[in-house]
Amino acid sequence: MIPSSQAPADLSALPYHDTKPQGAADFYFGINATFRFIRTKFGLPGLIAYWRDLGTQYYKPVWTRWQALGLPGVASYWRAFFAAEPGSEVTVHEGPGEVIVEVKTCPAIRHLREHGREIVPEFCQQCYHINAAAAEQAGFDVRVTGGNGSCRQRFFAPIGGEPAQNLEEITRC
Amino acid sequence: MLGSYDFCGHYEWTFEWLRQRGGEPLVVKYWDEGIYQDSQRHATNLIAPLGFEGMARYWDHTLVEEGALFSAVKGPDFFRIDMTDCPSKGFLIRNGLVQYHDYCDHCMGWIDPLMRDAGFGIDHEHNHQGQCWWEFRKTGVPGAPSAPGETTPGDVRLRPDWDGGNVQRFERER
Numbered sequence: 001m002i003p004s005s006q007a008p009a010d011l012s013a014l015p016y017h018d019t020k021p022q023g024a025a026d027f028y029f030g031i032n033a034t035f036r037f038i039r040t041k042f043g044l045p046g047l048i049a050y051w052r053d054l055g056t057q058y059y060k061p062v063w064t065r066w067q068a069l070g071l072p073g074v075a076s077y078w079r080a081f082f083a084a085e086p087g088s089e090v091t092v093h094e095g096p097g098e099v100i101v102e103v104k105t106c107p108a109i110r111h112l113r114e115h116g117r118e119i120v121p122e123f124c125q126q127c128y129h130i131n132a133a134a135a136e137q138a139g140f141d142v143r144v145t146g147g148n149g150s151c152r153q154r155f156f157a158p159i160g161g162e163p164a165q166n167l168e169e170i171t172r173c
Numbered sequence: 174m175l176g177s178y179d180f181c182g183h184y185e186w187t188f189e190w191l192r193q194r195g196g197e198p199l200v201v202k203y204w205d206e207g208i209y210q211d212s213q214r215h216a217t218n219l220i221a222p223l224g225f226e227g228m229a230r231y232w233d234h235t236l237v238e239e240g241a242l243f244s245a246v247k248g249p250d251f252f253r254i255d256m257t258d259c260p261s262k263g264f265l266i267r268n269g270l271v272q273y274h275d276y277c278d279h280c281m282g283w284i285d286p287l288m289r290d291a292g293f294g295i296d297h298e299h300n301h302q303g304q305c306w307w308e309f310r311k312t313g314v315p316g317a318p319s320a321p322g323e324t325t326p327g328d329v330r331l332r333p334d335w336d337g338g339n340v341q342r343f344e345r346e347r
Contacts, residue, residue, distance in 0.1 A: 023176060108174060
């Protein structure tokens, strides 16, 4: 295992670049509100379809890089991603055939809670559905456990026989 | 997870996702119900009770946090913003992200219903190049928007590159 502290974030691993080093935390309000709007209009299946479309379409530059670089590319992406998210406490470990993202403090849940926002109950399922849709394009899979502020995300190259994601293992908010 | 760092990228992508499922009316509904009434309730909580002072507090916080280049001026009967480098549209331009046909419409999409409910009207122009200006006045108060340079030396309309874009105008009901 290589703790993220031994592998500093390289922002060039991100597909898009801004002039500031981190995003504006109030944008988490927009993300949560967007999920609620789509869930209200299309139901949970519609929200899941939105997440999967994001994973395959918007995240194409991400999974294209994962295709090219393999699991080290997955690890470097998540290091860079969370380095650019304000208030996150995350470690990324690379092991044989897997990358584990340990989210000690989710920046989105933290900011939404600090500001008293009602969080969409299935908010944390985004991390399974978006990531799975993207990872599948690159030949990987993901499992998520926990949520509502901290979670564990395991990216791996499937060799068959892995149990499917149990969505009950993703905590509701 | 969706990040705040590239928020403007997936936000703009979402406009087109919605348009393909419900046309422009669904996009407009999203800006009103999802963004104004839900996401931006912190803006409403400042502007509705405090008026121009609330506008100053809201935009001073949010535009600094987003990394905008802008100026704002509060007059006796108006509040004005000049945006010389929109962090949101600028992010899209720099990263070559275009899914929806007119990203800039989202600002009027959520700010207009907020201001109507709070008792204000809007004069506004944007040039689709990350530059725009806004003047807010109380509903029913007469008065045309200021002439270029009349209220602030930071008036974006004085910039040589202002007319380089496709300028779209919105006028307050008088």
